Amino acid sequence: MIGRFAPSPTGPLHLGSLYTALAGFLQARSQQGLWLLRIDDLDIPRNVKGSADSIQRTLEAFGLHWDGSIAFQSQHIEVYEYFINDLQVRELIYPCTCSRKELINNARGELHPDIYPGICRHREVKPDSDYALRIKTDFQNIDFQDQMQGFFSYDLARQYGDFVVKRKDNIIAYHFAVVIDDHLQQVNQIVRGHDLLAETPKQIYLQQLLGFYTPAYMHVPVIVDRQGYKLSKQTQAVAVALTSPGQVIFELLGLLKQRPPVELKQAPIAELLDWAIAHWKPTLLKNIQVVSCDF
Numbered sequence: 662m663i664g665r666f667a668p669s670p671t672g673p674l675h676l677g678s679l680y681t682a683l684a685g686f687l688q689a690r691s692q693q694g695l696w697l698l699r700i701d702d703l704d705i706p707r708n709v710k711g712s713a714d715s716i717q718r719t720l721e722a723f724g725l726h727w728d729g730s731i732a733f734q735s736q737h738i739e740v741y742e743y744f745i746n747d748l749q750v751r752e753l754i755y756p757c758t759c760s761r762k763e764l765i766n767n768a769r770g771e772l773h774p775d776i777y778p779g780i781c782r783h784r785e786v787k788p789d790s791d792y793a794l795r796i797k798t799d800f801q802n803i804d805f806q807d808q809m810q811g812f813f814s815y816d817l818a819r820q821y822g823d824f825v826v827k828r829k830d831n832i833i834a835y836h837f838a839v840v841i842d843d844h845l846q847q848v849n850q851i852v853r854g855h856d857l858l859a860e861t862p863k864q865i866y867l868q869q870l871l872g873f874y875t876p877a878y879m880h881v882p883v884i885v886d887r888q889g890y891k892l893s894k895q896t897q898a899v900a901v902a903l904t905s906p907g908q909v910i911f912e913l914l915g916l917l918k919q920r921p922p923v924e925l926k927q928a929p930i931a932e933l934l935d936w937a938i939a940h941w942k943p944t945l946l947k948n949i950q951v952v953s954c955d956f
């Protein structure tokens with residue numbers, strides 16, 4: 662089994678990310694699997710200098726040691742371009758010059774502006790205009806069984822339309838890069854937050870087109886604060902404090918519905934994690950999408 666944690670270097674690790682990292686770590690280690698660290702740093706405008714280092718230090722401080730060397734997506738641009746070209750040759754992708762404004766106007770409130778109606782499929786690209794690349798999604802039904810959230814069936818054309826694989830600013834789209842890296846790193850178990858579940862059908866579709874194996878998916882709940890907002894960099898979630906990692910892990914295990922004995926509250930972090938690996942029961946989180954945190 663090979664799992665991975667793939668944060669974006671857009672700030673220090675906050676509690677919500679640490680929660681997902683811990684779940685992925687336990688899922689891998691409880692099966693004697695590998696757990697890799699990858700820095701998803703393609704969205705250059707959003708990257709914050711020093712974040713990749715601070716993420717590594719935080720994981721180390723919490724005893725979440727990864728295997729092998731760290732992968733950086735920004736070092737794989739040529740590989741992504743190779744696969745973009747492959748799809749282009751197969752006429753599965755096409756350039757799109759639509760602006761956000763055009764898509765909103767076109768939708769006229771009847772259609773969600775994020776569901777692309779294929780406007781540029783049969784339109785010549787004006788010279789010198791910036792364009793995104795979109796992938797064709799005709800008649801594609803994607804079904805999958807999530808290990809925590811159950812069975813899902815998506816109609817790609819109706820629910821997403823032709824989606825972007827390379828953005829107008831030349832940045833490779835998140836779901837495209839992720840599919841390729843997971844394949845290159847032979848990742849066969851993906852543990853991540855429930856907020857990414859809706860990305861899954863797009864990724865499975867890309868895996869199918871590129872002839873890749875589809876990994877097992879496990880979408881764990883997201884943590885919300887007392888007001889019900891997801892902890893994220895956008896909501897200014899505070900970076901986790903490194904002063905008492907054992908206590909934080911103990912609390913996070915509670916939010917993962919695991920039940921560490923109270924005696925372990927003061928135990929060294931390695932001992933607490935050993936207990937958690939030996940007793941990891943992801944089934945206790947079944948069908949839970951959100952947990953709220955009040956510490």
Ligand SMILES: [Zn+2]
Nearest residue numbers: 757758759781
């Ligand atoms: Zn277009």
